[in-house]
Amino acid sequence: MPSIQTNFDEHMVAALLDIQPDSIVWYVPVFSSEQQIVDFTINYCNEAACKFLNSTASEVLGTRLLSSAFRQALNKEEAFKQCLQVWNTGQTQEFNFYSAVLNKFFNVQRTKVLDGVLSVIRDQTNTTLIEQEKQKHAERYNSILNASLNGIIALQCIRNAENAIEDFMVTEANDSGFRKNGLQPDAIGKSLLQLDTGFISKKYFDLCKDVVNSGKPIRKEIPVEIDGELFYFLVSWSKLDDGVVINVADITQSKNYEATIKLQANQLQSILDASIDPICAMRALKNEAGEIIDLVFVMVNKNFTDRGTTRKEDHIGKRYLDLYPQAKTVGLFDILKKVILTGTPFRSDFLNSVSTPPKWFALSATRYSDEGVLLIYSDITEAKNSKKELEDAARRLQNIINTAKIGITLIKPFYEENELIDFKIDLANNIMSEQSGFATELIKEELIGNLLPAYKRKGIFDVFKDTLLTGKTNSIKLFYDEDRLNGWFHITCTKLEDDIVVTINDFTALKKSIDEQEHLKQLNEFKDEFLSIASHELKTPLTSVKAYLQLADRNESLSDENRIYIQKAITNVSKLERLIADLLDATKINSGQIVYSESVFTCKNLVEESVDIIRKGYHSRNIIVSDTSEVLIKGDKVRLEQVLCNVLSNAVKYSSKDVMVYTECDGMMVRVFVQDYGIGITEEDRTHLFNRFYRANRSSMKFPGLGLGLYISSQIIKDHKGTITVESEPGKGSVFCIQLPVA
Numbered sequence: 001m002p003s004i005q006t007n008f009d010e011h012m013v014a015a016l017l018d019i020q021p022d023s024i025v026w027y028v029p030v031f032s033s034e035q036q037i038v039d040f041t042i043n044y045c046n047e048a049a050c051k052f053l054n055s056t057a058s059e060v061l062g063t064r065l066l067s068s069a070f071r072q073a074l075n076k077e078e079a080f081k082q083c084l085q086v087w088n089t090g091q092t093q094e095f096n097f098y099s100a101v102l103n104k105f106f107n108v109q110r111t112k113v114l115d116g117v118l119s120v121i122r123d124q125t126n127t128t129l130i131e132q133e134k135q136k137h138a139e140r141y142n143s144i145l146n147a148s149l150n151g152i153i154a155l156q157c158i159r160n161a162e163n164a165i166e167d168f169m170v171t172e173a174n175d176s177g178f179r180k181n182g183l184q185p186d187a188i189g190k191s192l193l194q195l196d197t198g199f200i201s202k203k204y205f206d207l208c209k210d211v212v213n214s215g216k217p218i219r220k221e222i223p224v225e226i227d228g229e230l231f232y233f234l235v236s237w238s239k240l241d242d243g244v245v246i247n248v249a250d251i252t253q254s255k256n257y258e259a260t261i262k263l264q265a266n267q268l269q270s271i272l273d274a275s276i277d278p279i280c281a282m283r284a285l286k287n288e289a290g291e292i293i294d295l296v297f298v299m300v301n302k303n304f305t306d307r308g309t310t311r312k313e314d315h316i317g318k319r320y321l322d323l324y325p326q327a328k329t330v331g332l333f334d335i336l337k338k339v340i341l342t343g344t345p346f347r348s349d350f351l352n353s354v355s356t357p358p359k360w361f362a363l364s365a366t367r368y369s370d371e372g373v374l375l376i377y378s379d380i381t382e383a384k385n386s387k388k389e390l391e392d393a394a395r396r397l398q399n400i401i402n403t404a405k406i407g408i409t410l411i412k413p414f415y416e417e418n419e420l421i422d423f424k425i426d427l428a429n430n431i432m433s434e435q436s437g438f439a440t441e442l443i444k445e446e447l448i449g450n451l452l453p454a455y456k457r458k459g460i461f462d463v464f465k466d467t468l469l470t471g472k473t474n475s476i477k478l479f480y481d482e483d484r485l486n487g488w489f490h491i492t493c494t495k496l497e498d499d500i501v502v503t504i505n506d507f508t509a510l511k512k513s514i515d516e517q518e519h520l521k522q523l524n525e526f527k528d529e530f531l532s533i534a535s536h537e538l539k540t541p542l543t544s545v546k547a548y549l550q551l552a553d554r555n556e557s558l559s560d561e562n563r564i565y566i567q568k569a570i571t572n573v574s575k576l577e578r579l580i581a582d583l584l585d586a587t588k589i590n591s592g593q594i595v596y597s598e599s600v601f602t603c604k605n606l607v608e609e610s611v612d613i614i615r616k617g618y619h620s621r622n623i624i625v626s627d628t629s630e631v632l633i634k635g636d637k638v639r640l641e642q643v644l645c646n647v648l649s650n651a652v653k654y655s656s657k658d659v660m661v662y663t664e665c666d667g668m669m670v671r672v673f674v675q676d677y678g679i680g681i682t683e684e685d686r687t688h689l690f691n692r693f694y695r696a697n698r699s700s701m702k703f704p705g706l707g708l709g710l711y712i713s714s715q716i717i718k719d720h721k722g723t724i725t726v727e728s729e730p731g732k733g734s735v736f737c738i739q740l741p742v743a
């Protein structure tokens, strides 16, 4: 039986203590010989203590604390120290400890009782765990609150005797709540009216009251200027028990983003509106089976609506097929559906023949954000038309090139290891291929060196190269008689960007005719030279023949018959003399050797003397001279007489009737007319009359002459700055007019 020294009934106390749930142990100190406490002996323990020590009462009683072999439920040294402290001080002390062996929390209360220490050990595991859990929970709650960027403050109503709200008391706040409201750490427990800072201010007192009274939360976006900078807060007040929870969220950034996004959206819209192309964005509208049944307008630009004379608002949110049902019939809806489903963009040109004039559009559809399609129409009428014009121009150019009588080709430089080694034919016209003897399709893309191996040797390559390097237009004429060619070619090359335009003119035929002309000219010159020499050589002996004949004529002893012969001989020599003189004059005209000796004489004098010469020559002829002008003429009188005599002799020669001579003067020019009524001259002949050796119609062939008289006359008159013209009618006669300037 456990025993205790007491005046009370031991059994009753023991029974009382045994029913206690706490372990109760009474320690009595053990003294050394020096009266020092060295240990404690267990003098009493109740049943709970026996259980705690996992022993029986008889085993426990009398055992010493430090040397006991009990399980290490509690730290013996620690317990010894505590008991010693309590024994020495006489003060009750409480300790908490955790037993790792029992995995339990205990509370020990040690009190000095009589001459020992009474320890009451209470198992506090449950309350401790609950307490710990509560603690943890609170910590977690606080850390969540503190982690929140929103400022959270809880206020509790302070009510007066009439239960009316007089003020609010801050009961809780997270870090952000403190910061955002300018609260000091000691704000907890203080009142709203007293603090008057941030949203814990008098300004919001009524609002808080309303929230508590109505139970309805309030949300407000409140701009606040802090240090000159504008902040936006989203503040909410909600009722919590008999108070309010204020939640303050800083939305400055998102507000700014929102403004930026709004601005960007506006800018994007203005950009889209500025586009001349109609643009729209639509999103797919699906049925329950996930099939696209229509599209809904999300965005349209100004030109899109302008086109349809509808407003932007009439499109946004509206169905595509409702507004444009024809999109389904023309297949456009299916195309757009495909673009959304496959993500493959669609682009095509189409002609809107309904508009006047018909317009070409390029339609481009692109998928955007998975379920949308962006549609752009570009008016490409102008581009289409100019493309057509360009094609027409190119065709016309090709035709021109092809109809050109010269070979035209475009060549490109051909390099090997950075060295220009040849030229390649890029384009050639028909003539070019005819000239080269190769078909157009064969010479295209072919190296000239392959087609015409001799072209380098003949220096053509160097000419091309020079044009390529210097940009100069070069031209060469050469005779090419190799590579199946045989002829004269005129090659010109001009740089055109990186290419060279080459024109090739085969002038073999031209060269031949030029050569022939050259040859003829030479022969003519030989002939003139011969005539000049021959007439000169003939003139001298003829003059002496004539002189001898005239001498013979003067011989009075001549028989009449011989005289007639001699006079005929003289007449013929005279004719011969004139012919030779004409020939000589003609050669002189050709070589510009006629020399004039000038004098002034009257027109009358010129006419009369010329008529006299003719009258002498053609005795039987009747030349009637009327009204001759006395006006003065300046020139070579002998040469002008030669002209007048020629015209008069022709009039006499080609007519059997009278010849009329008359003059006319207008003060500036004097005109001498010689009119006959003879065979006349045809229109065709009149055009060639003044040419060298020209003799008119066959009828005139019966008359002697070389066809040089009028040629020489016209030259003499020209040299006197006058003119000689003729009017005539075949069979009726002719009028020759010699016009000369008055001196």
Ligand code: ADP
Binding pocket: 646, 650, 651, 654, 655, 676, 678, 679, 680, 681, 689, 694, 695, 696, 697, 700, 704, 705, 706, 707, 708, 709, 710, 711, 734
């Ligand atoms: P020709 O010596 O042949 O007369 P011309 O040069 O004087 O040479 O005249 C050239 C040609 O013009 C003549 O051959 C002749 O056919 C024609 N002719 C010139 N004068 C007359 C004329 N008065 N009537 C008809 N034909 C004329």
